[in-house]
Amino acid sequence: xxxxxxxxxxxxxxxxxxxxxxxxxxxxxxxxxxxxxxxxxxxxxxxxxxxxxxxxxxxxxxxxxxxxxxxxxxxxxxxxxxxxxxxxxxxxxxxxxxxxxxxxxxxxxxxxxxxxxxxxxxxxxxxxxxxxxxxxxxxxxxxxxxxxxxxxxxxxxxxxxxxxxxxxxxxxxxxxxxxxxxxxxxxxxxxxxxxxxxxxxxxxxxxxxxxxxxxxxxxxxxxxxxxxxxxxxxxxxxxxxxxxxxxxxxxxxxxxxxxxxxxxxxxxxxxxxxxxxxxxxxxxxxxxxxxxxxxxxxxxxxxxxxxxxxxxxxxxxxxxxxxxxxxxxxxxxxxxxxxxxxxxxxxxxxxxxxxxxxxxxxxxxxxxxxxxxxxxxxxxxxxxxxxxxxxxxxxxxxxxxxxxxxxxxxxxxxxxxxxxxxxxxxxxxxxxxxxxxxxxxxxxxxxxxxxxxxxxxxxx
Amino acid sequence: xxxxxxxxxxxxxxxxxxxxxxxxxxxxxxxxxxxxxxxxxxxxxxxxxxxxxxxxxxxxxxxxxxxxxxxxxxxxxxxxxxxxxxxxxxxxxxxxxxxxxxxxxxxxxxxxxxxxxxxxxxxxxxxxxxxxxxxxxxxxxxxxxxxxxxxxxxxxxxxxxxxxxxxxxxxxxxxxxxxxxxxxxxxxxxxxxxxxxxxxxxxxxxxxxxxxxxxxxxxxxxxxxxxxxxx
Numbered sequence: 216x217x218x219x220x221x222x223x224x225x226x227x228x229x230x231x232x233x234x235x236x237x238x239x240x241x242x243x244x245x246x247x248x249x250x251x252x253x254x255x256x257x258x259x260x261x262x263x264x265x266x267x268x269x270x271x272x273x274x275x276x277x278x279x280x281x282x283x284x285x286x287x288x289x290x291x292x293x294x295x296x297x298x299x300x301x302x303x304x305x306x307x308x309x310x311x312x313x314x315x316x317x318x319x320x321x322x323x324x325x326x327x328x329x330x331x332x333x334x335x336x337x338x339x340x341x342x343x344x345x346x347x348x349x350x351x352x353x354x355x356x357x358x359x360x361x362x363x364x365x366x367x368x369x370x371x372x373x374x375x376x377x378x379x380x381x382x383x384x385x386x387x388x389x390x391x392x393x394x395x396x397x398x399x400x401x402x403x404x405x406x407x408x409x410x411x412x413x414x415x416x417x418x419x420x421x422x423x424x425x426x427x428x429x430x431x432x433x434x435x436x437x438x439x440x441x442x443x444x445x446x447x448x449x450x451x452x453x454x455x456x457x458x459x460x461x462x463x464x465x466x467x468x469x470x471x472x473x474x475x476x477x478x479x480x481x482x483x484x485x486x487x488x489x490x491x492x493x494x495x496x497x498x499x500x501x502x503x504x505x506x507x508x509x510x511x512x513x514x515x516x517x518x519x520x521x522x523x524x525x526x527x528x529x530x531x532x533x534x535x536x537x538x539x540x541x542x543x544x545x546x547x548x549x550x551x552x553x554x555x556x557x558x559x560x561x562x563x564x565x566x567x568x569x570x571x572x573x574x575x576x577x578x579x580x581x582x583x584x585x586x587x588x589x590x591x592x593x594x595x596x597x598x599x600x601x602x603x604x605x606x607x608x609x610x611x612x613x614x615x616x617x618x619x620x621x622x623x624x625x626x627x628x629x630x631x632x633x634x635x636x637x638x639x640x641x642x643x644x645x646x647x648x649x650x651x652x653x654x655x656x657x658x659x660x661x662x663x664x665x666x667x668x669x670x671x672x673x674x675x
Numbered sequence: 676x677x678x679x680x681x682x683x684x685x686x687x688x689x690x691x692x693x694x695x696x697x698x699x700x701x702x703x704x705x706x707x708x709x710x711x712x713x714x715x716x717x718x719x720x721x722x723x724x725x726x727x728x729x730x731x732x733x734x735x736x737x738x739x740x741x742x743x744x745x746x747x748x749x750x751x752x753x754x755x756x757x758x759x760x761x762x763x764x765x766x767x768x769x770x771x772x773x774x775x776x777x778x779x780x781x782x783x784x785x786x787x788x789x790x791x792x793x794x795x796x797x798x799x800x801x802x803x804x805x806x807x808x809x810x811x812x813x814x815x816x817x818x819x820x821x822x823x824x825x826x827x828x829x830x831x832x833x834x835x836x837x838x839x840x841x842x843x844x845x846x847x848x849x850x851x852x853x854x855x856x857x858x859x860x861x862x863x864x865x866x867x868x869x870x871x872x873x874x875x876x877x878x879x880x881x882x883x884x885x886x887x888x889x890x891x892x893x894x895x896x897x898x899x900x901x902x903x904x905x906x
Contacts, residue, residue: 473756477728480755481684483777488690491780502779509777513757520758540759543766550798568760575759 232421233414240410248399248406259391267384268345271357274298274377278310278321284363288316288371297321307383309354313337313374314363329354329378337374354378420447431458433564433602435530472520479512517644521651528564528674533557533593533605536567540574541591548582557593564602564674569648573670576641577609586613586665596654596671604654604673613665621658645670676791676835677852679723680704681711681737682753683730691724694780695787699814699831701855708732715741719851720748722791724783727754727765735768742769749790753778788812795838802837804884804897807876809837818876828853829872832865836885836895845892869893 277298283291290312300308301321309329310321318333331352338344338360346356358376365371423441430436438458439451483505490498490505534557541553563570574591581589589611596604616624624642646656652672659667678700682688685706692704703714708731715723715737723741727734738750752765752773762773771793772786788811792800800812806819814830816823825833831853836844846865853865869885876884884897 473761474728476757477755477776480776481687481726481728484753485684485687485690487777488687488694488780491694505777539763539767543763546766547772549793568758571760571763572758575762 233418236414237411240407240414244403244406244410248403252395252399255395256392259395260388263384263388267355267379268357271345271355271377271379274301274308274310275357275359275375277301278312278375278377279359279361282312282319282373282375284312284314284365284371284373286365286367286369286371288314290314290317290319292319307380308377309379310375310377311335313376314371332376332378335374335376337372340372348381353381355381355384417444420444424451428454433530437462437529469520472516476512476516480509483509483512517647521647528566528602530562530564530603531567531570533561533563533565533570534559536570537574537591537593540571540578544575544578544582547579551582551586552588553578553582554588554590555593556591561593561595561605562603563595563605563672565605565652565672569652569672570605573607573645573648573672576645577607577668577670580641581609581611581613581666584613584666586611588612588663590663596673602674604652604671607670607672608659608667609670610659610661610663610667611665612663615661615665616658618658625656642668648672676721676831676838677701677703677719678787679711679714679718679720679725681706681708681714681723681729681734682726683707683728684726691780691783694784698784699827699834700787701853706730708734708737711737712740715746716744719848720746721852722748722787722794723750724787725750725752725770727752727756727761735765738765738769749794751783751786751790785812791838795840797838804837804840805882807837807884807897809834811838823875825872825875826868828864828868829875832868832872833876836893839895841894841896843888843892843894848892 278301281293281297283293285291297310298308300306301310301323303323304325305327306323309324309327309332311324311332312319313335315337320329320333324332332354335358338358340360340362343357343359346352346358348354356376356378358374361373361375362370363373420443424439424443424447427436427439427441431438438455441451443451486501487505490501493501534555537555537557541555545551545553578589578591589609592608592610594606594608596606621642625646642656649656649670649672652674654671654673656668656670659669661667676699678695680688680691680695680702682691682704683706688704688706692702695702703718703720705711705714706729708729710731711725711729712732714720723737725734725737729737732740734752734754738752741750749771750769752762752770753776754761754765754773755776757775765773771790774783774786788800792798792802792811795802800810802809802811807816808818808820809816811834814834816825816830816833832849835849835852849865873885876882882897884895886894886896888894
């Protein structure tokens with residue numbers, strides 16, 4: 216149906232709150248943790264750099280303390296202990312000294328590929344530089360130009376350098392970043408899980424409202440009964456108030472219709488009662504008019520009553536309602552036998568007054584028109600929706616109705632041209648109620664020998 | 676038979692009262708629920724006709740109250756509400772039948788007769804006691820299949836007796852149920868009519884369907900076998 220298509224289309228377009236909140240949470244957490252990671256990485260990098268230069272500088276002074284330059288500019292290493300990495304071949308930390316006549320390298324340079332370092336040029340005396348690694352020289356270098364005063368008082372130019380392999384340095388950074396990434400991932404998972412839980416807890420209240428509204432729709436309850444958080448109270452209270460107003464309006468509407476019926480029919484009864492004082496011919500024609508008016512009033516009031524129906528039909532226990540009708544009819548037809556076949560827990564989403572009207576008309580017809588026994592069988596009818604319908608079978612042992620008579624009686628009731636209240640009107644009322652429930656009224660093969668009528672009521 | 680009619684619409688009440696009196700009933704009529712409850716509980720009523728839409732107190736309240744007061748006589752509801760829910764509610768509260776407005780007066784009379792008959796324990800409108808047959812609908816009686824010539828009061832008295840067989844009915848009770856309020860309960864009218872009725876029912880004087888119980892009243896208790904024997 217188009218209505219359903221539109222509804223399902225709308226639900227496709229609007230994703231669920233959980234989905235939307237989850238997507239938003241994932242985006243926010245990824246962005247936030249990414250930024251945090253970036254900031255920490257930057258802080259780590261600058262700290263690491265500062266520590267690196269400091270380390271290189273202090274190593275350079277250690278080298279300066281341990282190195283000796285003779286008058287010829289030859290470099291010699293005094294046996295001063297060095298940073299163990301400078302003593303360890305291939306450790307990644309290298310040092311060296313340069314004069315015009317000689318070059319000195321720390322033990323760590325043995326077997327290390329430090330070719331570019333071997334050809335470093337000398338610096339100006341008093342100059343010092345921190346040099347970032349480049350593709351040609353992948354080392355962090357700190358180098359300083361000095362003037363070495365020999366014992367003879369001669370000043371010899373000396374350049375000292377300390378270098379650290381860029382690869383070694385970035386290894387530490389990479390290990391830190393990998394570690395940081397792992398912890399950020401764990402933090403992200405924990406935060407998202409917590410957020411999901413925090414999201415689901417308040418949504419429980421919405422789920423409860425949805426379940427209760429569904430129960431109201433299927434007629435299992437009349438109002439929202441659960442305890443709800445303060446934020447939802449205006450919604451639930453208003454919904455309850457709305458339902459209450461609808462209920463009150465329906466009752467008021469029904470009362471107003473009853474009053475209207477009284478106001479219209481009592482004057483008719485007055486006219487009817489005074490007809491006996493009129494000449495026979497006049498009385499007959501007036502009587503016809505009164506009956507016509509009576510029928511029109513009933514028809515229109517009936518239609519008005521049907522238009523004032525409530526949207527959410529409560530579920531009623533069918534058995535007790537049927538027994539009420541039977542007990543009442545037993546008072547009017549004490550000799551008639553009514554047999555009821557109905558499971559005790561049978562319930563249906565039908566207005567009680569509609570069920571009473573259908574049963575009252577069907578059962579009175581069979582009691583009125585010659586039957587001794589009426590058998591009533593009630594079964595649930597599937598309507599496809601959430602609501603339960605009802606199938607009513609009424610069989611009697613009266614003279615029975617042919618299909619043609621049955622159709623005629625239904626038509627007669629609808630056209631409103633019958634002259635007196637009777638089976639036609641009763642059946643027509645039942646037919647109207649059945650139609651308002653998307654149901655039907657049909658005759659069945661007689662099981663007790665008389666009339667057999669099946670009415671199905673299928674609430675939407 | 677004394678009927679109570681509670682109907683607020685004056686013209687309808689008066690028209691129905693006239694028809695019911697013409698049909699041989701004693702009628703107490705009133706137009707609101709409060710007065711109706713008073714009549715229903717304080718007067719010797721045989722049947723009440725109650726409109727549902729009454730000022731003061733609704734017809735349903737009247738029925739509820741008269742039943743609560745222990746009154747067991749039949750109640751016929753007049754209602755403009757022709758839905759079965761209203762009928763079921765009225766019947767559950769103690770009404771015995773209903774009639775939807777507008778209605779034909781003949782139908783009202785037929786329902787009243789049927790309710791009175793059912794209250795007297797009779798399934799049909801033809802009541803038989805040996806040679807005596809009383810048709811409550813046609814308001815005629817036959818004795819040995821011969822039509823009885825009865826005055827209006829004689830028929831009323833006979834009908835009251837056949838609807839209350841084997842019951843001791845005091846002269847006061849008969850007065851109350853068969854005459855208007857202004858009738859003098861001490862007058863001899865009942866005795867005179869009863870004497871005439873006895874002669875018509877038992878010309879030979881050997882059946883004695885109506886017995887006099889000295890100081891207590893009368894009892895319609897016809898010995899059916901004896902009546903057959905005397906034929």
